[in-house]
Amino acid sequence: MTLTFVKSVIAKVPKASRAATVCALVGHSRIVELCLGQVTCARCGAILGDTLAGAYDLSQRLIVGHDCKACRRDYRNMTWRSRFRTAPASA
Ligand SMILES: [Zn+2]
Ligand SMILES: [Zn+2]
Numbered sequence: 001m002t003l004t005f006v007k008s009v010i011a012k013v014p015k016a017s018r019a020a021t022v023c024a025l026v027g028h029s030r031i032v033e034l035c036l037g038q039v040t041c042a043r044c045g046a047i048l049g050d051t052l053a054g055a056y057d058l059s060q061r062l063i064v065g066h067d068c069k070a071c072r073r074d075y076r077n078m079t080w081r082s083r084f085r086t087a088p089a090s091a
Helices: 003-010 015-026 069-077
Strands: 031-035 038-041 047-050
Antiparallel strands (some): 031 038
C-alpha cells in the first residue's frame, strides 16, 4: 500500500467519502480527537473508544490540539498512514 495508490483510489470517490476510504485502506489514524472521554479518528471521525471506560490506551495516540512534547515527538515519528488527510497534517 503506497500513498500514490491511496491517492488514486480516493480521487475516484466522492469528497465526503474520502476520509473513510483512506481509513478503510490503511486503518484509522493514530491521530485522534478526544472529547468528553470519547476517542474519535482525526481523519474520518469514527468512534474508536472511550477513555472513561478505561478500555482505550492513548499511549500510542496523538491527541489533536494537545501540543505537548510527547505529542510533537509522536507526530514526527508517524508515517503518512496516520498523517494523511488528518486535521493537523493538512494545516
Ligand atoms: Zn478513521
Ligand atoms: Zn500530548
